[in-house]
Amino acid sequence: xxxxxxxxxxxxxxxxxxxxxxxxSGFTFRSYGMHWVRQAPGKGLEWVTFIxxxxxxxxxxxxxxxxFFISRDNSKNTLHLQMNSLRAEDTAVYFCAKEMMNxxxxxxxxxxxLVTVSS
Amino acid sequence: SYVLTQPPSVSVAPxxxxxxxxxxxxxxxxxxxxxxxxxxxxxxxxxxxxxxxxAGIPERISGSNSGNTxxxxxxxxxxxxxxxxxxxxxxTSGDHLYVFGTGTKVTVL
Numbered sequence: 463x464x465x466x467x468x469x470x471x472x473x474x475x476x477x478x479x480x481x482x483x484x485x486x487s488g489f490t491f492r493s494y495g496m497h498w499v500r501q502a503p504g505k506g507l508e509w510v511t512f513i514x515x516x517x518x519x520x521x522x523x524x525x526x527x528x529x530f531f532i533s534r535d536n537s538k539n540t541l542h543l544q545m546n547s548l549r550a551e552d553t554a555v556y557f558c559a560k561e562m563m564n565x566x567x568x569x570x571x572x573x574x575x576l577v578t579v580s581s
Numbered sequence: 582s583y584v585l586t587q588p589p590s591v592s593v594a595p596x597x598x599x600x601x602x603x604x605x606x607x608x609x610x611x612x613x614x615x616x617x618x619x620x621x622x623x624x625x626x627x628x629x630x631x632x633x634x635x636a637g638i639p640e641r642i643s644g645s646n647s648g649n650t651x652x653x654x655x656x657x658x659x660x661x662x663x664x665x666x667x668x669x670x671x672x673t674s675g676d677h678l679y680v681f682g683t684g685t686k687v688t689v690l
Contacts, residue, residue, distance in 0.1 A: 497679070507616070507624065507667055509679035524676035557623055565630055566671035566679065567614040571623035 464488040464570040466558050471575030478548050478579070484541040484558030484572055492516070492536040495561035497568060498543050500554035500577075508554075511543065512561070526552075548579045582675025585668050585682035592688045593658045601685045603651040603668035611670040613651040615644055619664045627666075628653060655687070663689045 470482040484496070498510040511532040512521045520532050531544040541558050555574040562569035586604045593599040603613060613631050616624035626635050628644035631651065641656040655662050668682035 499679075506684040507618075507669075507681040509677050509681065512678065521678055523678075562626070562629065565612065565614070567612075567626065567629055567669060568624075568679075569626050569629075569635065571625075573623055 464560060466560065466570060466572035468556065468558055468572045468575040471556065471577045473578045473580060474548055475581055476549060476579055479544070479546045480548065480577060482543040482545065482556055482558075482575060482577070484543075486539045486541065486558075486560070489560070489570075491534075491539040494563065496532075496534060496541045497559045497561065498530075498532060498541075499557045499559050499568070499571075500552075501557070501574070502551075502554045505554075510556070513541070545577070548577075550579050553577060553579045582677065583670065583672040583680050585670065585680055587666075587668060587682040587685045589683070590686045590688065592690055593655075594690045595658055595660065597658055599655040599658050599662070599687055601653040601655075601666050601668075601687065603653070603682050604649055605670075606649060608651050608670070609646050609648055611646075611672070613644065613646050614669045615653045616667045616669065617662075617664045618667065624667065658687075658689055660689050663687055 465487045467485045497512045513532045529547045533542045557574045558572045559568035560570040615628040617627045618624040627638050631646040632644045643654045645652050666685045
């Protein structure tokens, strides 16, 4: 079955950087678009970014544009999120999620990794 | 930007029916998807494309979409249905391509 496992979260100072990874298994990774979605403590879900199945197109929420960069390595079935110039408001659990084929939604999620931006 | 408005909370007795609304301008023109999220867990897709269910989701969970309101209906509510529920659409007009609703906490009395 589909399995998504995030890693790389932790505590970082404001202005710092962090790189998240998501290891995928149980499906043909290179055939699916992938997302990062985040959830601040006690808050709702916020879509962050998407990458096309082949890495050819990427999209970002305005709140992270120019600071976060999504990438993928289809040879290693891995998704990444490079987060730069981190702010306190970026504190959240970050989930990677698999795009549902033919539908603009997410049919599988990882368990999430917590990023805390604090001085 | 496109805003999806949900009631903050819904309370329902076991065995009764819970209805969770998701309101937005002309939402009927969009495909609405619904997620269930239990504390400390990842969201789970329970309804997609207004009224379809992924494999493994019970038939007592259903969705509808008309006018300015989409609705998630949970029939014969069980204690295990207690969770947060989010609606979601795809929209190109705002700063998020994938828009989530504000979320509804369902409490089973």
